[in-house]
Amino acid sequence: MNVKKNNYRLLIVNQLRPEFTLDYMLVKGLRNYHELLLKDYPDMEKWLPQQTFDIDPIWPERVQVKFRGYGVSTPGSFIKDNLKTPTDVLYGDISSNQVIAKLQEAKKERFPYTHVGFSIFVTGYTSFMRTSQKVKKYDPNIVTIAGNVGSLFPGTEDYVDLICRGDGVPYLRNLFGEPCTQKYSLEVIPAKSKITVNGISLESDLAQLVTKLGCINNCDFCVTRQLFNNRFSGALFTPQLVHDKLVEYRRKIKKDFHIMFCEPQGIVNKNWWYELFDLFNDEPEDYPLIVPTSLVSIRNFDLDRISRSSLRFLGLNIGIESFTQDYAKNIKHSETKKIMKRLTDYGIGVYGTFIIGFDHQTRESIWQEIERVVDLDIYAITVHNLKVLPQTPLWREFDKAGRLLNVPYDFYYVEGFQAFTHPHFKPGFEDMLPLTYDIYKYIEKERGPQVLSLMELLSNVPNQRRVFRRQIKLYKVMSKQLLPSWKKYLGPSEHQVEKYLSRLGMKLEPYPLVN
DSSP states (O other), rough: OOGGGOOOOOEEEEEEOSHHHIIIIIIOOHHHHHHHHHHOOOOGGGGGHHHHHOOOOOOOEEEEEEEEEEOOOHHHHHHHOSSSSSSSEEEESSOOOHHHHHHHHHHHTTTTSSEEEHHHHHHHHGHHHHHHHHHHHHHHTEEEEEEEGGSSSTGGTTOOOOOOOOOOHHHHHHTTTTOOOOOOOOOOOEEEEEEEEEEEEEEEOOOOOOOOSSSSSSTTTHHHHHHHTTTOOOOOSSSHHHHHHHHHHHHHOOOOOEEEOOOSSSSSSSHHHHHHEEEEEEEEOOOEEEEOOHHHHHHOOOOTTTOOEEEEEEEEEEEESSSSSOOGGGGGGGHHHHHHHHHHTOEEEEEEEEEEEEEEEEHHHHHHHHHHHHTTOOOOEEEOOOOOOOTTTHHHHHHTTOOOOOOOOOOOGGGOOOOOOOOOSTTTOOOOOOOOHHHHHHHHHHHHHHHHHHHHHHHSSSSOOOHHHHHHHHHHHHHHHHHHHHHHHOOOOOOHHHHHHHTTOOOOOOOOOOO
């Protein structure tokens, strides 16, 4: 048996549910979702009224464009890349038995895991509780550690030996006797993005990067500040290093890919970004980039300066959040419409997230805000009902007032489930799920398929490439093919159909007169 340094070996387990409420709402059908939830959470039956889920899918043939990464644990991979201690990562819909099998396999290899770290997503909390107990039953000597958002929930300490809150890299380096002052290592975290049509998925490569830890914003609902103890790392790497790593990755895989910065607030120092874009000015290939940011960070960004770079903003994830709940990052929405139009004119897609369910909101006021969001005319809109996450200012306020529901923690991050009492909406799925359904139906009817927006955006990119023409043509063909399906399931008005056709450069054919 080869003796490893300190004999330490770490297994990171990142369990999460693969299902998303929105997928069932739009395509798969909420009746199927109801059956799945009852099967996995039989004790939640009283919170799962069948009539609430008795709704047809909004658009079963919808094209779903998802640029987020699949098939990899981003936090687990980042930690692994920054430890000398041998580390493996299990990610996805992982059962307790699969984790135990991995531990048994390592023991057969005569190099057993000494530590198991749980990177706990909220929707995987029940799986974490079950698995952590089985790990201890299998081998009480294994040291178990809880990290990520789930570690902030009260009672987590009852299931593990240690809790890591904050940056996991120095914590684990210290635990394993590694130098804590060593610089972070920048590595591309390979993942997949995908377009799904009628259940058939077309995957493309996604290069994920983590270049900052924590967040500069201080939103009362956001858990990032609490998770990192109110610390923000700033840029961990130079623009030159990021450039070199991405160019090296392209040479390695020899094909196109998208880039995603996996951090809550990607654009902080504009000069850092200008330098990065300048470094790509002479690169021959296209480097499309997806970055989370805010209105205040992108407002005065010099888009002309970066227009000749081969690195380009493909999409920006901007938290619009609310028009009536003020957050400093949104500068009171005084320039929101103007900023969104400017980004669209430069071929930059905005993926806007919006929150409903604040205390002051009623059904009527929510609809007024939704109409305003749709009027922004952005590439994609995701509407979330308010989530009250552990140790945030909202959590402390609601907990003190006795407003939090006594349900599995998983449901504190399930779309359409309101995990607290509200002045105007019933708790659970009963009010919020049908409202969310109606909102998405309205958005789909008003906006049409995402590929239609992608066609328009790609036409606006200043630094046009030959390959764009093929992609624009493909998106246009797909948009034409989806028109009958959109009309069938959404039942749009004549004005909405006319708008759809106008975006395709077509006209509404008049119906023949009948004598």
